[in-house]
Amino acid sequence: MRAPAAILLRQFYLMRGSPARLVPLFIWVAVDMLLWGFMSRYLAAIAPRMHFVEALLGAALLWDFFTRVMQGVTMTFFEDVKSRNFLNLFAAPLSVGEYVVGLVLSSIATSLIGLAVIVAIASLVFGLPVLAYGLAAIPFLLILFLFGVALGVAGSAIVMRLGPAAEWLVWPIPALISPLAGVFYPLSALPDWMRMAARAFPPAYVFENLRAIVAGGAPSYVELAAGSALALAYLALAGWLFTFVYGYAVRTGLIARYSAESVS
Amino acid sequence: MAAPDILELRDIRKSYAGKAAVDGVSFRVRRNEIVGLLGPNGAGKTTTINMILGVLEPDSGSVAVEGLDLARKRRRAMARTNFAAVYAQLPGNLTVAQNLRVFGLIYGVPRLSQRIDEVIAEFDLARFRDTRCGVLSSGEQTRVCLAKAMLNRPSLLLLDEPTASLDPATARDIRAKIRDFAAASPAGVLWTSHNMHEVAEVCHRVLFLSKGRILLEGDPQTLPAAHGRDNLEDLFIAVARESLRGAA
Numbered sequence: 001m002r003a004p005a006a007i008l009l010r011q012f013y014l015m016r017g018s019p020a021r022l023v024p025l026f027i028w029v030a031v032d033m034l035l036w037g038f039m040s041r042y043l044a045a046i047a048p049r050m051h052f053v054e055a056l057l058g059a060a061l062l063w064d065f066f067t068r069v070m071q072g073v074t075m076t077f078f079e080d081v082k083s084r085n086f087l088n089l090f091a092a093p094l095s096v097g098e099y100v101v102g103l104v105l106s107s108i109a110t111s112l113i114g115l116a117v118i119v120a121i122a123s124l125v126f127g128l129p130v131l132a133y134g135l136a137a138i139p140f141l142l143i144l145f146l147f148g149v150a151l152g153v154a155g156s157a158i159v160m161r162l163g164p165a166a167e168w169l170v171w172p173i174p175a176l177i178s179p180l181a182g183v184f185y186p187l188s189a190l191p192d193w194m195r196m197a198a199r200a201f202p203p204a205y206v207f208e209n210l211r212a213i214v215a216g217g218a219p220s221y222v223e224l225a226a227g228s229a230l231a232l233a234y235l236a237l238a239g240w241l242f243t244f245v246y247g248y249a250v251r252t253g254l255i256a257r258y259s260a261e262s263v264s
Numbered sequence: 265m266a267a268p269d270i271l272e273l274r275d276i277r278k279s280y281a282g283k284a285a286v287d288g289v290s291f292r293v294r295r296n297e298i299v300g301l302l303g304p305n306g307a308g309k310t311t312t313i314n315m316i317l318g319v320l321e322p323d324s325g326s327v328a329v330e331g332l333d334l335a336r337k338r339r340r341a342m343a344r345t346n347f348a349a350v351y352a353q354l355p356g357n358l359t360v361a362q363n364l365r366v367f368g369l370i371y372g373v374p375r376l377s378q379r380i381d382e383v384i385a386e387f388d389l390a391r392f393r394d395t396r397c398g399v400l401s402s403g404e405q406t407r408v409c410l411a412k413a414m415l416n417r418p419s420l421l422l423l424d425e426p427t428a429s430l431d432p433a434t435a436r437d438i439r440a441k442i443r444d445f446a447a448a449s450p451a452g453v454l455w456t457s458h459n460m461h462e463v464a465e466v467c468h469r470v471l472f473l474s475k476g477r478i479l480l481e482g483d484p485q486t487l488p489a490a491h492g493r494d495n496l497e498d499l500f501i502a503v504a505r506e507s508l509r510g511a512a
Contacts, residue, residue, distance in 0.1 A: 006369035013362045083355035091317035092370045093343040251321045253280070256314040
């Protein structure tokens with residue numbers, strides 16, 4: 001675990017030495033919590049029986065956690081893109097697997113910071129009863145974490161293959177998925193074809209069950225197991241994609257001369 | 265059984281879009297030996313080095329570091345290798361000490377803190393220890409790269425124009441350090457440079473690469489005379505011109 005720890009340590013050094021890197025870990029999710037918190041409070045005042053704080057604010061909290069996990073992976077990867085560090089890293093005794101584990105460890109650290117901040121705001125400022133989700137909170141977070149890591153690894157593979165400019169293809173991925181994830185509305189609100197497509201995205205299982213709990217029902221552990229299995233499948237696919245792109249980059253010399261000028 | 269050579273390349277080839285960049289190169293680097301890899305721009309030196317570093321896969325042929333085949337035992341081979349190149353500076357947003365710690369961990373260097381102190385002292389970097397590499401001069405950054413390259417006491421040290429941005433006094437000092445390193449440790453060094461005086465001073469053997477092939481090989485002290493030239497630089501120019509004529 002020395003090599004993955006080195007990637008994590010590098011991120012720690014960068015965060016410690018740069019407020020510009022540290023502040024975004026929590027500032028945007030904090031603003032998001034305030035936005036959805038006041039929105040939920042306003043809607044709860046209009047319709048007190050609809051549990052808007054638990055449903056909307058809880059959903060926003062989980063979605064922010066998911067995006068932080070994905071960005072935790074990609075941000076760490078982009079540090080190596082921007083500092084042109086691939087040659088130094090991959091000419092060292094570092095395997096692709098260890099590198100990806102390093103990205104994930106960095107993501108765990110940064111997303112936990114973001115999660116702590118948003119849970120604090122949601123519960124202390126807006127009274128979100130985070131414990132109300134019970135044990136179901138564990139598969140909720142697990143599914144979103146696995147899927148966030150999968151998208152982060154896949155996004156990193158895209159940038160490795162297409163070049164630094166492809167960063168702008170990666171940032172909007174959560175926004176592209178969100179209509180199908182049913183973050184703020186039930187899947188039944190979607191047309192049939194979108195509802196079927198939504199079932200291919202693990203977050204849809206999380207948010208459907210979140211609403212079921214808020215409505216006083218019980219979570220479907222079968223559905224959550226299906227969401228977990230799907231998230232694991234995406235993770236395996238993302239790992240395969242990254243390894244495939246790395247292999248391509250080693251065959252073509254892309255790793256050795258990787259820069260904005262040589263790719264894309 | 266005799267210990268394997270530090271580096272052995274067997275008939276490695278690499279083509280880009282059907283054009284051979286390296287075309288059947290074979291050579292060895294032995295213990296305590298400094299080998300100069302020379303050639304004009306585009307001769308295939310960096311392509312060769314990238315294949316030795318495992319960041320470029322040969323189309324065919326094999327690379328072995330201390331008998332460890334790079335294709336099958338990459339991690340073990342890379343743990344015994346290190347490099348410094350003008351085009352591979354360390355991340356500028358980390359300090360000298362931070363970079364050395366991060367790479368020391370990746371290379372699995374034992375007693376890392378002590379080793380970092382040693383290479384910082386060896387390459388006269390103490391006053392830059394907590395300075396970000398990005399604000400150092402190019403010569404200072406080169407010394408940081410060399411410090412990184414020596415962190416794991418490599419068996420195989422690859423240096424791609426290591427003194428290109430150093431002032432003459434520092435360059436001389438670095439040459440002496442590398443010579444001492446090769447003499448005192450069971451290591452081999454592969455050195456590329458366009459400075460023929462430096463190559464003649466440092467290298468025990470030189471390989472002239474042109475259009476992806478080794479054209480000449482020998483002792484830099486005797487090779488020029490053997491080919492009717494006064495010195496290594498004249499021989500280099502003759503080989504490079506021949507190479508350009510061939511390309512035309």
